[in-house]
Amino acid sequence: MTLSDIMFYLFAGSILTFSVLTVTSRRILRSAVYLLFVLVSTAGLYFMLNYNFLAAVQLTVYAGGIIVLIIFSILLTSHVSEKAVVAPLKQQIFSALAVAAGAVLTLMTIFKFAFTPTASPAIESNVQNVGRALVSYGRDGYALPFEVISILLLAAMVGAIVLAKKEKHLDPTEPTSNN
Amino acid sequence: MGFNIYDFTGMTHNMHVSFMEHMSPLMTTIVEWTIIGVCYLLFIALFGLFLVYAERKVCAMFQQRMGPMRVGYWGLLQTIADFIKLLMKELITPKGVDKFLYNLAPFIIMIATFMAMAVLPFAKGLQTLDFDIGVFYVTAVSSIGVIGILIAGWSSNNKYSLIGAMRSGAQILSYELSVSLSLVTMIILAGSMQLSVIVEGQRDAWFIFKGHVPALIAFVIFLIAGTAETNRGPFDLAEAESELTAGFHTEYSGIKFAFFFLAEYINMFIVAAMAVTVFLGGWMPLHFGSLESFNHVMDFIPPLVWFFLKVGGVIFLIMWFKWTFPRLRVDQILTLEWKYLLPINLVNILLMSLVVLTKFHL
Numbered sequence: 001m002t003l004s005d006i007m008f009y010l011f012a013g014s015i016l017t018f019s020v021l022t023v024t025s026r027r028i029l030r031s032a033v034y035l036l037f038v039l040v041s042t043a044g045l046y047f048m049l050n051y052n053f054l055a056a057v058q059l060t061v062y063a064g065g066i067i068v069l070i071i072f073s074i075l076l077t078s079h080v081s082e083k084a085v086v087a088p089l090k091q092q093i094f095s096a097l098a099v100a101a102g103a104v105l106t107l108m109t110i111f112k113f114a115f116t117p118t119a120s121p122a123i124e125s126n127v128q129n130v131g132r133a134l135v136s137y138g139r140d141g142y143a144l145p146f147e148v149i150s151i152l153l154l155a156a157m158v159g160a161i162v163l164a165k166k167e168k169h170l171d172p173t174e175p176t177s178n179n
Numbered sequence: 180m181g182f183n184i185y186d187f188t189g190m191t192h193n194m195h196v197s198f199m200e201h202m203s204p205l206m207t208t209i210v211e212w213t214i215i216g217v218c219y220l221l222f223i224a225l226f227g228l229f230l231v232y233a234e235r236k237v238c239a240m241f242q243q244r245m246g247p248m249r250v251g252y253w254g255l256l257q258t259i260a261d262f263i264k265l266l267m268k269e270l271i272t273p274k275g276v277d278k279f280l281y282n283l284a285p286f287i288i289m290i291a292t293f294m295a296m297a298v299l300p301f302a303k304g305l306q307t308l309d310f311d312i313g314v315f316y317v318t319a320v321s322s323i324g325v326i327g328i329l330i331a332g333w334s335s336n337n338k339y340s341l342i343g344a345m346r347s348g349a350q351i352l353s354y355e356l357s358v359s360l361s362l363v364t365m366i367i368l369a370g371s372m373q374l375s376v377i378v379e380g381q382r383d384a385w386f387i388f389k390g391h392v393p394a395l396i397a398f399v400i401f402l403i404a405g406t407a408e409t410n411r412g413p414f415d416l417a418e419a420e421s422e423l424t425a426g427f428h429t430e431y432s433g434i435k436f437a438f439f440f441l442a443e444y445i446n447m448f449i450v451a452a453m454a455v456t457v458f459l460g461g462w463m464p465l466h467f468g469s470l471e472s473f474n475h476v477m478d479f480i481p482p483l484v485w486f487f488l489k490v491g492g493v494i495f496l497i498m499w500f501k502w503t504f505p506r507l508r509v510d511q512i513l514t515l516e517w518k519y520l521l522p523i524n525l526v527n528i529l530l531m532s533l534v535v536l537t538k539f540h541l
Contacts, residue, residue, distance in 0.1 A: 033280060033326075071333075075345060125311055126311050
């Protein structure tokens with residue numbers, strides 16, 4: 001067993017363990033931290049594949065962005081001593097069945113797929129290549145997805161501002177503050 | 180084993196070859212990992228302690244005091260004595276904390292710090308990892324550190340810690356934008372994110388001279404945002420001692436508190452080292468176009484000395500901020516970022532693109 005095999009099993013093992021812990025933990029912030037470990041281990045796998053760009057994106061977007069937002073919302077809404085209630089048995093059984101079905105489906109797809117090792121050299125993820133992929137609209141170009149996601153994010157931001165904005169209309173029963 | 184103070188490539192290569200001769204590849208990797216790990220640990224512990232000493236002396240200078248003078252010559256051993264005291268202190272775990280997360284938080288911060296250290300080029304050939312996305316990697320791993328702060332604040336089960344963590348989280352999340360965008364400005368000029376390539380590109384002129392106006396604006400923004408990223412004054416309202424006792428690390432004692440403290444100072448070093456690498460030529464000596472004799476004299480100073488001189492200068496600047504500016508309010512901090520730094524940064528990126536396109540640089 002070579003060192004990279006050992007590293008792979010380490011990362012894969014931690015992904016599996018922490019995924020299970022994420023859904024079984026009854027303390028919500030612990031779940032978020034276990035999820036962080038899963039995402040960081042995935043980034044480790046990308047680093048092992050020498051796909052540094054994707055690994056750094058994984059760390060920035062998921063670990064540094066999404067997990068921080070999740071933790072932030074937990075900080076605002078829950079207390080240290082809170083524990084999630086245990087779901088009723090019927091719900092547990094059906095969730096387990098759904099998860100098992102999903103796992104079987106994924107495994108079948110993976111085992112049926114013929115993975116062919118490629119001989120072509122890896123494309124370097126330098127600034128030039130990343131920039132060209134981002135603005136090109138042909139095959140393997142990301143111009144359209146980038147624009148679509150930008151519009152989606154803009155809509156989400158406008159929505160958030162509208163929701164968070166205080167309503168302007170005055171309540172006649174309430175005394176005004178400026179006299 | 181040839182030891183050349185100007186180029187460490189040969190030395191590290193020779194070490195690797197001689198290890199390979201005597202050991203199996205697996206053992207070689209493990210031995211090399213251990214050596215690198217011990218080097219980083221020693222560096223972080225000693226340099227962190229030195230920075231704490233430097234901060235106390237700088238603070239004393241600004242306040243017309245002497246600072247620590249009793250332990251060692253000019254108080255040089257003061258922080259080592261403090262460190263031994265912290266090691267001996269009892270580790271108190273308050274009632275009602277989430278024990279697992281409470282103990283995990285200092286390590287998350289330390290791990291993020293260690294990961295960011297891994298790509299810094301100290302001198303030619305003295306760089307552990309040289310990713311093709313070096314700059315992006317540093318911003319990616321340093322964004323994990325804030326998770327440690329948030330977890331520390333929440334799991335302590337203390338209102339001051341929680342408020343401190345929330346403030347610090349909001350601040351770091353917003354200023355991350357400015358740090359990354361000012362680095363993007365310089366990436367446009369450098370044409371690469373690989374730190375060794377960036378340093379090599381500054382052989383004739385440092386990027387702050389090469390990119391003149393936009394580079395200067397980016398440098399100022401990077402310094403402001405970098406200071407905010409490390410939660411240092413005037414942006415230290417996350418641990419404002421007059422209102423929050425100590426912010427997110429109120430409930431930590433002994434060595435766990437020391438971890439937060441050390442991580443803060445090493446993060447300051449990382450910000451300074453990134454500023455030096457991207458703007459001030461990294462370990463490259465100061466060169467002026469046609470002054471041949473001057474350039475030769477500068478070449479004579481070893482790169483490690485250059486690197487630490489520049490880093491020391493930037494660190495002094497950051498300490499200067501802390502001891503001269505009053506602390507900002509939370510709304511002022513967010514206004515500064517979202518209403519001023521971010522628009523200036525975006526315009527600056529356009530300006531830099533124009534400069535690079537029209538080749539209007541040195």
